[in-house]
Amino acid sequence: MEKWQSIHDETPIDPSGLQPSLRRTVRSRAELNPIEADNIRLATVKYLAAAPSGKLAPFTFEWVLKLHKEMLGGVWVWAGRIRTVELNLGSPAWRIQTDLHNLLEDLRCWEGSDIPPVEQAAMLHYRTVSIHPFVNGNGRWARLLANIWLKQHGSPVTVWPEDGITDGTSPIRRQYISVLKAADSGDMSLLIELHNIYAKQERS
Numbered sequence: 001m002e003k004w005q006s007i008h009d010e011t012p013i014d015p016s017g018l019q020p021s022l023r024r025t026v027r028s029r030a031e032l033n034p035i036e037a038d039n040i041r042l043a044t045v046k047y048l049a050a051a052p053s054g055k056l057a058p059f060t061f062e063w064v065l066k067l068h069k070e071m072l073g074g075v076w077v078w079a080g081r082i083r084t085v086e087l088n089l090g091s092p093a094w095r096i097q098t099d100l101h102n103l104l105e106d107l108r109c110w111e112g113s114d115i116p117p118v119e120q121a122a123m124l125h126y127r128t129v130s131i132h133p134f135v136n137g138n139g140r141w142a143r144l145l146a147n148i149w150l151k152q153h154g155s156p157v158t159v160w161p162e163d164g165i166t167d168g169t170s171p172i173r174r175q176y177i178s179v180l181k182a183a184d185s186g187d188m189s190l191l192i193e194l195h196n197i198y199a200k201q202e203r204s
């Protein structure tokens, strides 16, 4: 099980959910990481190579699930499926669908408001990751969703230092998690600031 050791503040990895074609070849977290990254890269290019139209990225309930499947469906059988198990984080399983529907309705209200796109994206990022709809991959999905929203609304994307964000020992991850915890306590300003820091060069 050591080979699948998860990092602090991360949903544990259960290798039994690997796609059957990978079960023999992927035997550790180290072997898994690049395979997941390749799958996610395909989805990233699809949606961020150019500003995605409302047709390509409609931000509907079905599409947000499809995005998760596009990111991880080549690796995990549960990709794009709402979890039915409880985690120590996130909405209770029975409420996930309602919480996601409500969020997507709120998103339409923010879109028609004078809230800057980066603040809309940070709220989208926070709300999706705190609902935690899937058994895993929620953080990466929430960050890509927020970036697709930014790109679709003519704003520079947030270039997260993914190596630091996903490294349990990195000060970047500690800061990222502490900022999400501040949002849990009602303070969104630090997450908005972090989005601005990582997009600073493009936005200033």
Ligand SMILES: Nc1ncnc2c1ncn2[C@@H]1O[C@H](COP(=O)(O)OP(=O)(O)OP(=O)(O)O)[C@@H](O)[C@H]1O
Binding pocket: 009, 010, 011, 089, 129, 130, 134, 135, 136, 137, 138, 139, 140, 141, 165, 166, 177, 180, 181, 184
């Ligand atoms: N207190 C918290 N409030 C909201 N979100 C949190 C909190 N703690 C952790 N998270 C989010 O949950 C993520 C871990 O969830 P999960 O393992 O499903 O996502 P991931 O995509 O595999 O991980 P990562 O975000 O590290 O790439 C964390 O990275 C962070 O984004």
Ligand SMILES: [Mg+2]
Binding pocket: 010, 011, 136, 137, 138
């Ligand atoms: Mg994870």
